[in-house]
Amino acid sequence: MKELFELYSAFFRIGLFTFGGGYAMLPMLQREVVNHHRWTTDEELLDCYAIGQCTPGVIAINTATFVGYRRRGVVGGIVATLGMVSPSLVIITIIAMALSPFMSNPHVAHAFAGIRVAVAALIASSVIKLAKKSVKDAVGIALCAAAFILVALAGASPILVTLGAGLFGFVMGKVRDRK
Numbered sequence: 214m215k216e217l218f219e220l221y222s223a224f225f226r227i228g229l230f231t232f233g234g235g236y237a238m239l240p241m242l243q244r245e246v247v248n249h250h251r252w253t254t255d256e257e258l259l260d261c262y263a264i265g266q267c268t269p270g271v272i273a274i275n276t277a278t279f280v281g282y283r284r285r286g287v288v289g290g291i292v293a294t295l296g297m298v299s300p301s302l303v304i305i306t307i308i309a310m311a312l313s314p315f316m317s318n319p320h321v322a323h324a325f326a327g328i329r330v331a332v333a334a335l336i337a338s339s340v341i342k343l344a345k346k347s348v349k350d351a352v353g354i355a356l357c358a359a360a361f362i363l364v365a366l367a368g369a370s371p372i373l374v375t376l377g378a379g380l381f382g383f384v385m386g387k388v389r390d391r392k
Contacts, residue, residue, distance in 0.1 A: 217285060217292045223250060224277045224296030231273065238273050242280075252284050273297055356381060 223245045231238040239262065246252050253261065261283070265276035274297055281293025315321045348357050360378055363369040 217289065219250060220281050220284060220289055220293045221296035221299075224281070224293045225299055227277070228273070228297040229300035236272075238276075242276065246280055252280065257283075352385065 227238055227241045227245060231241055242262070243255065243258060247255055247258055258280075261279045262272070262276050264279055265272045265274075268275050274294055277293040277297040278290045282290035285292070312321070344357065348354055356378055360374050363374050364371050
């Protein structure tokens with residue numbers, strides 16, 4: 214039970230004091246997991262971190278889950294994950310409670326409207342950059358357009374469209390290899 218509490222508190226501290234995403238947490242992970250608690254070696258931590266990067270989801274959460282699992286199995290993975298997400302949940306809840314009375318203020322509403330526009334522009338910028346690197350020929354343009362139409366206009370599931378595009382790309386690769 215003591216080690217589960219230590220897992221929770223170590224990952225709580227990492228989650229509380231890490232700003233800037235998964236890459237920024239690596240030094241704190243090393244200090245807590247390798248140097249302080251000696252739960253892993255540097256090499257094992259890098260393996261956990263690499264697996265955290267390769268799996269779907271947030272690197273910080275994936276890494277915490279994997280380290281916790283390696284220490285105490287499924288329960289350890291759950292406890293480490295809860296430790297990592299608890300600070301964010303608490304902070305977001307406090308912010309939501311603090312902002313709630315101001316949401317009816319027209320100035321605050323306009324500020325959030327501006328933030329939404331800025332976020333949409335940032336997402337659009339990322340999409341354009343990714344498209345320039347990913348869409349390389351007429352087939353790619355057609356596939357991109359079809360995926361956009363299916364998801365944005367027809368309401369198709371993005372997961373199914375992604376799987377379908379992956380299958381299409383796999384088949385196209387096999388066809389091109391035969392030529």
